Amino acid sequence: MNSAIAGLDLLVFFQFIGVAAFAVSGALVAGERQMDWFGVVVMGVIVAVGGGTLRDMMLGATPVFWIASPWYVAVATLFALATIPLVRWGISVRRPMLVADALGLSVFAVLGARKSLELGTSGSIAVIMGIVTGIFGGVICDVLANRTPIILRKEVYALAALAGGLAFVLAQHFGLSAALSLWGSIGIALALRLLALARRWSIPIFKIESSEPD
C-alpha cells in the first residue's frame, strides 16, 4: 500500500468529516433561529467554507477554493439538509458532533496555515490565516444568527486553531517532513481542543459595565 496516497486519502477524509460537522453546526443554528430550509443550507455552507473563503479573499488566492472544487459546497449542502430529519427524529447530534467539529477545526487551521505559507506569507501571517480558516465560518454564522460569536466569548477554541497553525509553521521552519508537520500539528490542535472540552478550560473574560444603551 502506498502510504503517501493513504495519507492523502486520510486528509481528504478528515476534511470531509470537518465540512460535514461544520455544516451540521450551521444547520443547528439555523434551526434555533427558525430559518427556512434555504436558510439551513446557507448557514451550513457558510460555516463549512466561510473561513477559507475569507482567507482566500485576503490572500488574493481567487477564485476562492470551493469554486474549483465544488464538492465542499455539495457536501455541506447535503449534511445541512440531513440535519433536519435527524433533529425531527430526536437523534441527538450535538455530542458526537463535538469530536467531529474539533477534527474539522484542527484540519482546517493547519491546512489554512499551509496554504498561506505556500503563497509566500511569513509564518506569523500563516498562523493568522489558520485561525481565520478554522473559526471565521462560525463567526459569520453567528453574525447572521444575530448573536455575539460564541468563540469570542468562551472556551479554548480559537486557541486550538492557533496552536495547530503555529505547530505547522514551526515544524516547517525546522525542516520536519511534510507528513510529520501536517499530522503532528493536526494532532496538537485536536488534542488541545478535546482536552479543553473534557476539562472545561476557558480563557479569562474581559468585562466592562456597558456605558451606553444599545
Add this chain to the structure above:
Amino acid sequence: MNSAIAGLDLLVFFQFIGVAAFAVSGALVAGERQMDWFGVVVMGVIVAVGGGTLRDMMLGATPVFWIASPWYVAVATLFALATIPLVRWGISVRRPMLVADALGLSVFAVLGARKSLELGTSGSIAVIMGIVTGIFGGVICDVLANRTPIILRKEVYALAALAGGLAFVLAQHFGLSAALSLWGSIGIALALRLLALARRWSIPIFKIESSEPD
C-alpha cells in the same frame, strides 16, 4: 430600430430599476433603525451593490464592478436619499416596491450567473453566484440592522434567484441564443417571485428549541 441595442437598453433600464428598488429597501431598513442620513445612504448602497461586490471578490473579478461603473453607487445614493422625503410625505413606497424589487432580484441573479460563466466557472458555481448577487446585499443590510436576515426566514425569494440562474445556465448549455437565455431566465425568476408574493408561498421552517441562552 436596432433590436440588439433596444435589448441592451432594456437590460440597462431593468438594472436601473433594480438598483433603485434595492436602494429604497435599504433606506427603509435604515429608517426603521433610526439611522442618520449617512447611514441611509450606506444601507441603500449596500443593498444595491453588496451582492455583486461579494461575488466579484470571491471570483477574483477585482476591482469590483461598481469601481469602473460608478453610476450604480450614484443611483443608489440618490434613491436612498429620495426615500426620506417620500416617507415623510406619507407616500407609501412599500407596495410598488415589491414588483421593482422582484425585477431587480431577477435581473441581478441572471446577470450574476452570466458573469460567473463568462469567467469560466462551472454551471453549478454560476447558479450560486447568481444567488449571491441577488440576495447578499439584503443579507448584509439585515446584519447591519442587527436582525436575522429576512430572506433566510421566510418567503420564496432566494429560490427565485436560484431558478433564474439555473434557467440561464441550462439555456446556455443547450445552445439557446444569448437574448433568449437572458430574457427567458429573467422571466422565469420574475414569474416565480411574483407568484410567490401573490400566493404567499413559503419554504418549510426548521425549528429547534434553543438549547442555550444568548
Add this chain to the structure above:
Amino acid sequence: MNSAIAGLDLLVFFQFIGVAAFAVSGALVAGERQMDWFGVVVMGVIVAVGGGTLRDMMLGATPVFWIASPWYVAVATLFALATIPLVRWGISVRRPMLVADALGLSVFAVLGARKSLELGTSGSIAVIMGIVTGIFGGVICDVLANRTPIILRKEVYALAALAGGLAFVLAQHFGLSAALSLWGSIGIALALRLLALARRWSIPIFKIESSEPD
C-alpha cells in the same frame, strides 16, 4: 534634517496612533460584550485593519496591506491586550481616546483615498475608499458585538472621513504638492471631527415606525 523623511516618520507615527486608538476602541467593545481575551484581540485587530482590508479586497489590491506589513496586527494586538489592565486599574481611556481616534480616522481616510487613486480609480471612488478605510473596521466590530453600527446612527464621523478623502482628491486634481495634499486633507478631516465632538454636531435622523416585528 531631511524634511521628506521627517514627514514620512510623522505619517508612520500618526498611523501608529490611529492603529492603537482603533484597537483600544475594539477592545472596549469586546469588554462591554464580556468577550474573552482572544475576543479582545480579534475585536481590536478588526477595528484597526478591517476597513483597509475590505478596501484592498474590493480594489483587488491583494494580498491585503497588513500581510506584507505585520506591524499593524502586532500593534493592534498589543494595545487591545493593554486595554485589559488599564480598565481594571480604573484608568479612564475613553476621553483621551477620542482625539487619538479622530487622528486615526483622518489619517486612514486620506491614506485610503490616496491608495485608491494610486491604483487608478476615479476621484469619486477614491473618496468612497477613504470612507471605507476609515469607518468599516468599526462597523464590522459593531456587527460582531451584535449592535447596529454606531457611526450609522449618530455624530459627524463618516462625514469627516468623506471630507478628508475629498480634500485629498481635489488637492491632487489641482496639482498641489504631495505633502500639502496629504497634511492639508488630514488636517481638514481632523478639524471637522474634533469640531463635531466639541459642538456635538450630528446628522439628521431618518425614523420610520417599524412595520414588522423582528
